[in-house]
Amino acid sequence: xxxSLSWNLLEDVQVMLSYHFMLNALRASTIVAIVAGAIGYLMxxxxxxxxxxxxxxxxxxxxxxxxxxxxxxxxxYFGFCLAGALVIxxxxxxxxxxxxLGGHGEESAGIGTVQALALxxxxxxxxxxxxxxxxLNNLLFGTITGVTDTQVLVxxxxxxxxxLVLAALGRPLLFATIDPDVAAARGVPVRAxxxxxxxxxxxxxxGTSQVTGSLLVFALLVAPAAAATRITARPAAGLALSxxxxxxITWLGETIAFFSPFPIGFWVTTFGxxxxxLASAYRTAADRFGANPAxxxxxxxxxxx
Amino acid sequence: xxINQPVTIAAGPITGIANMLALPFMQHALxxxxxxxxxxxxxxxxxxxxxxxxxxxxLSHVAYAGSLAALAAGIDPRLGLFAATIAVAVGIGLLxxxxxxxxxxxxxxxxxxxxxxxxxxxxxxxxxxxxxxxANANVLFGSIFGISAATATxxxxxxxxxxxVLLLIARPLLFASLDPAVATARGVPVRLxxxxxLALLGATAGEASQAVGAxxLVGLIAAPAAAAQRLTNQPWRALALSGALAVAALWAGLALAYAIPALxxxxxxxxxxxxxxxxxxxxxxxxxxSHHSSRGQMTVEPSA
Numbered sequence: 001x002x003x004s005l006s007w008n009l010l011e012d013v014q015v016m017l018s019y020h021f022m023l024n025a026l027r028a029s030t031i032v033a034i035v036a037g038a039i040g041y042l043m044x045x046x047x048x049x050x051x052x053x054x055x056x057x058x059x060x061x062x063x064x065x066x067x068x069x070x071x072x073x074x075x076x077y078f079g080f081c082l083a084g085a086l087v088i089x090x091x092x093x094x095x096x097x098x099x100x101l102g103g104h105g106e107e108s109a110g111i112g113t114v115q116a117l118a119l120x121x122x123x124x125x126x127x128x129x130x131x132x133x134x135x136l137n138n139l140l141f142g143t144i145t146g147v148t149d150t151q152v153l154v155x156x157x158x159x160x161x162x163x164l165v166l167a168a169l170g171r172p173l174l175f176a177t178i179d180p181d182v183a184a185a186r187g188v189p190v191r192a193x194x195x196x197x198x199x200x201x202x203x204x205x206x207g208t209s210q211v212t213g214s215l216l217v218f219a220l221l222v223a224p225a226a227a228a229t230r231i232t233a234r235p236a237a238g239l240a241l242s243x244x245x246x247x248x249i250t251w252l253g254e255t256i257a258f259f260s261p262f263p264i265g266f267w268v269t270t271f272g273x274x275x276x277x278l279a280s281a282y283r284t285a286a287d288r289f290g291a292n293p294a295x296x297x298x299x300x301x302x303x304x305x
Numbered sequence: 306x307x308i309n310q311p312v313t314i315a316a317g318p319i320t321g322i323a324n325m326l327a328l329p330f331m332q333h334a335l336x337x338x339x340x341x342x343x344x345x346x347x348x349x350x351x352x353x354x355x356x357x358x359x360x361x362x363x364l365s366h367v368a369y370a371g372s373l374a375a376l377a378a379g380i381d382p383r384l385g386l387f388a389a390t391i392a393v394a395v396g397i398g399l400l401x402x403x404x405x406x407x408x409x410x411x412x413x414x415x416x417x418x419x420x421x422x423x424x425x426x427x428x429x430x431x432x433x434x435x436x437x438x439x440a441n442a443n444v445l446f447g448s449i450f451g452i453s454a455a456t457a458t459x460x461x462x463x464x465x466x467x468x469x470v471l472l473l474i475a476r477p478l479l480f481a482s483l484d485p486a487v488a489t490a491r492g493v494p495v496r497l498x499x500x501x502x503l504a505l506l507g508a509t510a511g512e513a514s515q516a517v518g519a520x521x522l523v524g525l526i527a528a529p530a531a532a533a534q535r536l537t538n539q540p541w542r543a544l545a546l547s548g549a550l551a552v553a554a555l556w557a558g559l560a561l562a563y564a565i566p567a568l569x570x571x572x573x574x575x576x577x578x579x580x581x582x583x584x585x586x587x588x589x590x591x592x593x594x595s596h597h598s599s600r601g602q603m604t605v606e607p608s609a
Contacts, residue, residue: 049412050359108358109531110586113579115362116524120575123446123521127569136442141423215366216423218416226409262427269420276413 016258025144027152029211029250031159033220037246038166039204040225041239042197046177049222050108051088054115055202056217058084059209061122063139068129074154077206080118085202087114089195122214141265142213144257155207162203165196173197174235211250216265220246223272227279245275325563333457334449334570338555340464341516342525346551347471348509349530350544351502355482359408360397360503362523363415364510367393369519370422371511372444377429382444387511393418394507398500447518447571449559460515467508478502479540516555517571528578529554532585554578 016022043052062080063073091110126136138146166173176183176190184190208217224245228238253268260267325331352361367389375385397411426441443451452460471478481488481495489495513522529550533543558574 044409047408049408050362053362053412053415108356109353109527109534110582112358112362112523112527113531113582116521116528116575117579119446119520120524120572123442123518123569124572126442127572128567136445137423137426140445141419141426215419216416218412219420222409222412223416226413229409261431263423266420266424266427269416269423273413273417273420 012259013255016255021145021147022254022258024147024149024152025211025254026251028147028155029254030247031152031155032208032211033224033246033250034243035159035162035204036208036217036220037224037243038239039162039200040221040246041228041242042166042173042177043201044222044225044229045174045235046197048198048201049218050111051198052201052205052221053218054088054111054118055081055084055198055205056209056221057115057214058118058202059206059217060139060214061118061125062206063209063214064122064125064129067135068125072150074151074210077209078154078158078203081202081206081209082199084114084118085198086195089198137263138213140213140215141263142211142216142268144254144264147210151210155210158203158207162200162207165200169193169196169200211264212268213265216269219265219269219272220250223269223276224249227275230276230279230283249275321564322560325560329454330450330452331559331563333452333454334559335556337452337457337460337464338449338516338559338574339552340461340468341512342551342555343548344464344468344471344509345513345522345525346529346533346548347468347544348506349526349528349551350533350547351471351478351482352506352526353530353534354479355502357503357506358523358527359411360394361506361510361526363397363411363418364390364394364507365514365519365522366415366418366422367507368510368514368522369444370418370425372514372519373422373425373429373441376440376444377425377432383511383515386514387508390507390511391504392507394503394505394510395500398503443518444514445518445520446569447514447516447521449516449570449574450562452515456515460512463508464512467505467512471505474498474501475544479544483540517574521571521575524575524578525551525554528575528582532582535582535585535589550581551578554581 017026040052043049058080059077062076062078064076065080066073066076088111091107091114122139126139172183172188173193173196175186176188176193180190205217205221208220212219225238225242227245228242231241232238249268249271253264253271256267257264326335352358368386371385371387371389372382373385374389375382378385429440477488477493478498480491481493481498485495509526510519510522513525516522517525530547532550533547537543537546554577555574557577558570561573561577562568562570
């Protein structure tokens with residue numbers, strides 16, 4: 001399935017869209033890019049990247065176990081990721097923003113242990129389910145051929161739910177993220193919000209896993225969001241930018257993956273990393289030549305100036 | 306699935322263990338595995354103490370990309386493994402200063418490194434006649450029962466050398482990890498120790514990925530160390546305990562994988578290490594609030 005690229009781009013896109021699997025892949029990745037872009041933005045602000053990576057990885061034993069037991073992969077992804085979110089929330093200090101950062105050695109050690117155990121379980125399930133080894137790469141690194149109609153519907157439902165919950169929690173969550181102490185003093189339920197956010201992160205990671213594979217979820221969860229925080233400090237603009245970048249990265253990645261021998265995971269991570277590097281370069285240039293420090297454009301995720 | 310020979314049912318546990326130890330592949334696994342576990346446990350203590358688990362995770366992913374790049378180029382995977390992990394470790398160390406580099410930067414770089422791994426995997430399976438997905442699974446999840454005598458000896462010697470280096474710098478490293486400001490004032494080369502330690506961690510990642518695979522080595526590095534820090538608050542005792550717990554996890558894992566051939570050894574080793582941490586966390590649940598980092602309160606915590 002490697003149609004060659006002609007010079008007529010419009011025709012190429014038409015050829016690509018004439019394949020049903022490609023249509024499904026684009027639908028799924030569009031949903032996933034929106035959800036991952038939005039949730040990822042908050043994840044980057046909350047500095048929970050390590051937890052996000054671990055949640056994504058937990059999807060792998062879920063999917064492998066579901067295949068082994070003959071259940072649907074989506075069930076495994078969402079079931080395991082939700083359970084994983086609750087486990088991480090229960091770890092010492094796991095429910096706080098900032099967990100997994102340097103300086104909180106034991107929390108990140110706990111998360112790392114959960115991650116290794118999840119991967120080991122996934123490997124166990126793959127071993128038990130003989131003949132599945134070729135599927136291993138698809139589970140870990142994603143494929144554009146595997147998305148079914150039902151999977152798209154499940155992703156749509158999960159994505160809508162995520163976006164609605166995020167819209168409802170957005171304001172207090174942002175408050176609790178940026179200044180947990182003041183938020184707690186004002187009566188915002190910081191701890192409950194933290195757990196709620198980890199669950200949302202679990203859903204987003206589970207959905208993203210199904211497109212990029214468990215190991216490369218980061219490409220959509222962290223790269224667009226990190227690039228957005230480098231470009232603007234305003235939460236609303238950053239959120240929109242993060243979603244937009246996510247969409248651009250996935251669409252470009254899927255299209256090029258369709259026309260090249262290399263898998264989607266490679267392209268999506270490469271474009272994501274490139275976007276992040278460009279945004280970082282822009283930030284450095286803007287800080288050096290730009291302007292007036294009083295304009296309040298210092299970026300949110302870095303150390304306060 | 307990892308044991309090829311049929312396992313005979315032993316009359317008793319002693320005979321069973323004797324049977325197990327008589328198998329050459331088991332001897333190689335024990336030799337390489339024990340040395341690697343001591344190294345992982347010892348260095349893991351410092352990794353957890355310095356809050357660099359995420360960086361260790363990143364290095365494990367680098368180990369994957371490095372191995373596959375070497376496979377794709379047709380050279381010894383260990384060459385790519387060590388070259389990649391040590392180079393990236395030094396890079397992180399130079400970028401990030403003492404604390405781990407920004408987690409967002411690590412996360413981004415990590416995703417791309419894995420993406421590169423997939424790229425090399427595709428090159429390997431497409432253009433190398435011998436390319437198959439078993440090699441990929443071995444790099445990801447290890448194949449400790451498949452280690453040859455020569456590889457085992459090499460791994461054990463390298464681990465011994467790395468342990469010697471670590472013990473040599475252990476005292477200033479501990480000082481610099483616990484209180485960098487005072488250590489700097491006393492003339493400890495803190496800025497040199499950071500990248501140096503990460504280089505050592507990179508080499509360890511390369512070593513450990515041969516035992517449990519690139520994806521699971523963070524378990525062998527983080528879990529015994531976190532368990533040890535739970536159980537004692539004296540640095541030297543915790544360091545020794547961390548090494549001992551890692552070895553215990555490896556031995557238990559190997560024995561379990563031998564006894565139940567359906568279980569891959571990488572799974573049993575990781576599960577044993579995670580169990581240690583879970584048990585230690587349960588025993589010492591009265592630990593003070595985690596708002597203080599594990600650094601500051603080593604002497605405050607009542608022993609469990």
